[in-house]
Amino acid sequence: MVKAPARWPVAEAPAPELVLERFAPEETYKTRVYGALKQAIIGMEIYASPEPTWIDERQLSERMGVSRTPVREAIAMLEQEGFVKSLPRRGIMVLRKTKREVIEMIQAWAALESMAVRLLIERASDEEIASLRKIFSGFGEGHKPADYPSEYSAANLAFHQTLIRLSGSKLLAELTDNIVLHVRGIRQITIGRDDRATRSMADHMAIIEALEKRDVPLAERLSRDHTLGLAAYVEAHSEGIFD
The missing domain is CATH 1.10.10.10 (Winged helix-like DNA-binding domain superfamily/Winged helix DNA-binding domain)
Known part of the structure; x- marks a missing residue:
């Protein structure tokens, strides 16, 4: 009987090493x-x-x-x-964005945020959703958003950034971060026109109510329509901004 030749043990390939340098x-x-x-x-x-x-x-x-x-x-x-x-x-x-660039950025933001809303409903706790109301707790009949446009603009930005954060998606946060920041300057100007701050506040409250009910279709639609409303306004009423 012929014996099979002895096999040498196969050496395991070394694990790849992560080469890092100190930050200068x-x-x-x-x-x-x-x-x-x-x-x-x-x-x-x-x-x-x-x-x-x-x-x-x-x-x-x-x-x-x-x-x-x-x-x-x-x-x-x-x-x-x-x-x-x-x-x-x-x-x-x-850089100042063109009218068309701003509108396209808002449209992309609407699509991304509606997905964030869906993920938020799946992942966020009731307490986290309730934190959205606190962002606007300082506004009311005696402190109307329309009378404090800069203050309301900051709260509005915080609201949208919190929506994205509560989705739990780092990629969505990265994709929307610069879009929101680019559009912020336009929103700051338009929020003081045509009583848009009052309507914006009502939109936000409706979105929060849909989130609290965990009504995915309604929350997605309200969020998307709210943001696309800004795109439509810029399309129709941007005189003096991009000239």
């Missing part, structure tokens, strides 16, 4: 500068005037107390996200 201080500064600069740009009322808004790399460096390298890198990141554009020999311009 300059990279840490870049991230911090990026966050601060992004928030500053978002807070600017760039649609309030037809004149372009410019930012200066050297002045930013001096005001933030950092070298120009992290400022330049942060600006590059913001340019990729569509917030600014570097123009040779002219400087860095804060």
Whole structure:
């Protein structure tokens, strides 16, 4: 009887090693500068005037107390996200979206948020859903949204961001984050027109009621229609904003 040749034990392939490098201080500064600069740009009322808004790399460096390298890198990141554009020999311009771009962004936001509402109903607790009401607890007959447009605009933004967060989807949060921030400037202007703040508040309360009942079809429709209402308003009443 012929014996089978002995087999050498097969060595297991080594597990792939994750190679990481330490963050350099300059990279840490870049991230911090990026966050601060992004928030500053978002807070600017760039649609309030037809004149372009410019930012200066050297002045930013001096005001933030950092070298120009992290400022330049942060600006590059913001340019990729569509917030600014570097123009040779002219400087860095804060970008204003066109009317068509804004409408398409709002439409995309409506689609994404309606999915977020469905996930929210499946995943969020009653207490988390109830937290949406607290966002508007300071408004009432003696403190009407229409009389405090800036304050209501901030509450409105918090409402939509909370809806996305309560969906539990990190991807939805990433997809909608910059859309909401880009559209924020337009909403700040339009919210004070034609008593839109009052109607917006009523829409929000209706959405919350549908969420509390965990009525998926109704909540999806109300959320989608509410956001698409902004798109329709921009389409019909954007005079003086994009000119």
